[in-house]
Amino acid sequence: xxxxDIAVIGTGPAGISAxxxxxxxxxxxxxxxxxxxxxxxxxxxxxxxxxGLPAVSGAELAERLRAHLDNVGVEITDKxxxxxxxxxxxxxxQCGEEMLEATAxxxxxxxxxxxxxxxxxxxxxxxxxxxxxxxxxLYKGKAVAVLGYSADSAEEAEFLSEIVDSVLYIxxxxxxxxxxxxxxxxxxxxxxxxxxxxxxxxxxxxxxYEIACVFVLRDAVMPDKLISGVETDGPHIKVDLQMRTNxxxxxxxxxxxGKPYQYIKAAGQGNIAALSAIGYLNEIKKEV
Amino acid sequence: xxxxDIAVIGTGPAGISAxxxxxxxxxxxxxxxxxxxxxxxxxxxxxxxxxGLPAVSGAELAERLRAHLDNVGVEITDKxxxxxxxxxxxxxxQCGEEMLEATAxxxxxxxxxxxxxxxxxxxxxxxxxxxxxxxxxLYKGKAVAVLGYSADSAEEAEFLSEIVDSVLYIxxxxxxxxxxxxxxxxxxxxxxxxxxxxxxxxxxxxxxYEIACVFVLRDAVMPDKLISGVETDGPHIKVDLQMRTNxxxxxxxxxxxGKPYQYIKAAGQGNIAALSAIGYLNEIKKEV
Numbered sequence: 001x002x003x004x005d006i007a008v009i010g011t012g013p014a015g016i017s018a019x020x021x022x023x024x025x026x027x028x029x030x031x032x033x034x035x036x037x038x039x040x041x042x043x044x045x046x047x048x049x050x051x052g053l054p055a056v057s058g059a060e061l062a063e064r065l066r067a068h069l070d071n072v073g074v075e076i077t078d079k080x081x082x083x084x085x086x087x088x089x090x091x092x093x094q095c096g097e098e099m100l101e102a103t104a105x106x107x108x109x110x111x112x113x114x115x116x117x118x119x120x121x122x123x124x125x126x127x128x129x130x131x132x133x134x135x136x137x138l139y140k141g142k143a144v145a146v147l148g149y150s151a152d153s154a155e156e157a158e159f160l161s162e163i164v165d166s167v168l169y170i171x172x173x174x175x176x177x178x179x180x181x182x183x184x185x186x187x188x189x190x191x192x193x194x195x196x197x198x199x200x201x202x203x204x205x206x207x208x209y210e211i212a213c214v215f216v217l218r219d220a221v222m223p224d225k226l227i228s229g230v231e232t233d234g235p236h237i238k239v240d241l242q243m244r245t246n247x248x249x250x251x252x253x254x255x256x257x258g259k260p261y262q263y264i265k266a267a268g269q270g271n272i273a274a275l276s277a278i279g280y281l282n283e284i285k286k287e288v
Numbered sequence: 289x290x291x292x293d294i295a296v297i298g299t300g301p302a303g304i305s306a307x308x309x310x311x312x313x314x315x316x317x318x319x320x321x322x323x324x325x326x327x328x329x330x331x332x333x334x335x336x337x338x339x340g341l342p343a344v345s346g347a348e349l350a351e352r353l354r355a356h357l358d359n360v361g362v363e364i365t366d367k368x369x370x371x372x373x374x375x376x377x378x379x380x381x382q383c384g385e386e387m388l389e390a391t392a393x394x395x396x397x398x399x400x401x402x403x404x405x406x407x408x409x410x411x412x413x414x415x416x417x418x419x420x421x422x423x424x425x426l427y428k429g430k431a432v433a434v435l436g437y438s439a440d441s442a443e444e445a446e447f448l449s450e451i452v453d454s455v456l457y458i459x460x461x462x463x464x465x466x467x468x469x470x471x472x473x474x475x476x477x478x479x480x481x482x483x484x485x486x487x488x489x490x491x492x493x494x495x496x497y498e499i500a501c502v503f504v505l506r507d508a509v510m511p512d513k514l515i516s517g518v519e520t521d522g523p524h525i526k527v528d529l530q531m532r533t534n535x536x537x538x539x540x541x542x543x544x545x546g547k548p549y550q551y552i553k554a555a556g557q558g559n560i561a562a563l564s565a566i567g568y569l570n571e572i573k574k575e576v
Contacts (some may be wrong), residue, residue, distance in 0.1 A: 017552060024336045048312045051305040051555040052352040053340060054359035063342040071342035177566040241546060258529060260563045264305060267339040268556015273355060275548045 004030040006277050007091050007093055007102035009081050011037045012261045014254025016065045017270030018277075019074045022106075025278055030102055031069075032095070035078045037062050041263070050264050057167055059261065082131040083195075084227040086247055087285060096133035103284070104221035104277040107227065107245075107252040108270060110154055110220045111235045111261070114149070119193035120216060127199025127213045130221045132156035135213070136163045140211040145202045147190055153217040157183060160215065168202070168209050222254055233258075243273035292318040294565050295381055295390030296428055297369050298508075299325045301551045302542025303396035304353045305558030306565075307362045309392075313566055318390060319357075320383070322507075323366045325350050329551070338552050349551065370419040372515040374535055377572060384421035392565040393571070395515065395533075395540040396558060398508045399523045399549070402437070407481035407502060415487025415501045418509045420444035423501070424451045430500040433490045435478055436460055441505040445471060448503065456490070456497050511544055521546075531561035537568050 008019045011033030019031040036042065044058030053061065058220035069076070079095040084105055093100045120128055129135040132146070134157065145168040146157045154169075154177040161167045166182045170190055175185050189226040193199055193214050202209045223230055223237045230245055231238045236259075237245055243254050253269035255261045296307045299321030307319040324330065332346030342351065357364070367383040372393055381388045408416055419424040420434070424447065433456040434445045442457075442465040449455045454470045458478055465471050476494035481487055490497045502532050511518055511525045518533055519526045524547075525533055525540040533540050541557035543549045 013339060017337070021337045021550075022340060038561065049305070049309045049310060049559060050340065050359065051301060051558065052338065052349060052356055054356040061340060068340055089498040239529070241527070260560060261558050262309075262556075262563070264552075264559045265556045268550075268553045268559070270339065271337060271550050271552045271556075272548060275550070 004102040008106045010108035014266035014270040017267040018106045018274040021274035082134040104249045106273045108254045111255045144213040145211045146215045149218040242276045292390040294392045296394045298396035302554035302558040305555040306394045306562040313455040370422040392537045394561045396542045399543045430436040433499045434503045492497035530564045
């Protein structure tokens with residue numbers, strides 16, 4: 001397997017900026033995230049303080065970021081990272097059933113705006129999953145629920161419906177899965193995930209549904225669930241001024257690295273993270 | 289006198305970004321620096337990693353920053369700050385003979401690339417000056433030297449020549465003062481500033497010149513000479529992730545706040561500094 005120099009997780013301004021700086025310094029870069037970029041960018045009505053681009057619309061900024069990636073020759077790999085494992089002198093990134101490797105990792109996943117559901121933390125890995133492609137097979141022939149927060153949740157529900165028995169789909173945005181006999185869409189508010197040792201039901205403001213798994217498909221997951229051992233402060237990864245985390249070779253930038261939540265701040269931190277990651281690559285080259 | 293909410297010192301990407309964010313949050317902003325912006329920007333041949341503006345020339349980036357300032361309605365006040373004084377609940381900024389006031393200050397002055405000359409630190413304030421408009425009168429009728437590093441050094445030498453007896457001008461860039469009977473331009477390398485209790489001569493690789501003052505006109509001065517009591521680390525002001533310094537109400541961003549020296553990083557930090565300054569304004573409003 002190819003080992004990338006630097007894997008960047010996230011396609012908001014922070015991740016894109018990091019990938020651009022790493023690429024123009026001739027690093028072998030893996031940029032993981034949605035090809036639609038961060039939904040938050042495109043949806044922004046108008047951004048007044050992206051320095052150098054006065055009164056830019058979210059859609060235009062997204063277009064410019066995409067054009068910049070094209071210009072330097074970075075492609076987006078549209079895969080969701082389920083977990084990052086620290087392997088000593090490299091990192092393994094679990095993307096569905098695939099494992100990818102990189103010497104350094106830059107986390108630019110944004111932040112989870114929502115509070116976890118009642119029962120979500122407690123039952124994570126025991127019927128609560130953040131990744132349909134990773135865990136679908138575990139629920140073959142069973143009933144599952146999908147809480148569709150992210151732009152591609154609907155698509156993931158369709159994928160799930162081909163493997164599991166039935167999908168209860170709760171849309172948390174405006175995207176719906178195609179009509180299929182075993183997908184049921186209900187517009188209710190999820191209240192709690194129930195179960196003692198593993199998930200048994202989802203409770204909503206409309207009732208209780210017996211299911212074996214709840215797929216909570218947000219755009220971002222809590223960083224300490226993504227990377228075991230990373231030091232966090234609430235929803236943020238702790239970084240220093242050089243965007244270093246407590247794990248050597250792992251860097252963070254953008255919203256996940258703390259407030260303020262601003263596009264130009266994210267882009268600036270992405271640049272710092274990339275240069276720090278390059279510094280790290282040079283360091284470990286000397287150590288070998 | 290008007291007291292500004294926020295004074296921003298420096299017109300590189302950090303200072304401009306700070307001023308833009310502060311202005312769109314309806315703060316009363318004073319942006320101090322050269323109308324030509326930071327010379328370093330305009331002179332950059334091509335910048336590949338200013339996220340969103342692929343392969344932008346320095347001149348074009350400067351034009352875009354200027355257009356953004358126009359767009360939000362921030363004017364550049366073309367004055368050089370000689371010193372910043374901490375006055376308790378506000379700051380006083382000495383600009384020549386004028387004193388300006390601001391509740392919060394953002395330092396975005398860039399960094400001094402050059403090492404100080406032999407004798408420069410020792411004789412600062414005793415014949416070594418960084419500000420022609422501030423100190424010209426002290427040398428009325430005397431011979432002075434100007435080391436012209438910054439873009440407007442030549443102009444300052446012309447101003448000096450109207451007050452002092454004679455000006456020895458050493459150009460450190462490509463800009464020269466107008467021909468005047470009492471300005472002598474010599475293309476020599478300055479080696480040391482001589483004098484026991486005060487400056488008596490300038491030593492160059494071409495000889496020794498008896499003078500009463502050496503005006504060292506760089507684009508930036510060392511931050512601890514600009515702001516007494518600010519905590520520094522070499523040429524950098526120490527900041528935290530929110531761009532706070534050890535002095536309450538004083539923030540720093542861009543090159544002066546540490547490496548890497550990158551345009552997009554500077555713009556990002558300017559944004560953070562502005563939001564932190566606004567937070568500070570809200571805090572002290574509550575305290576009153």
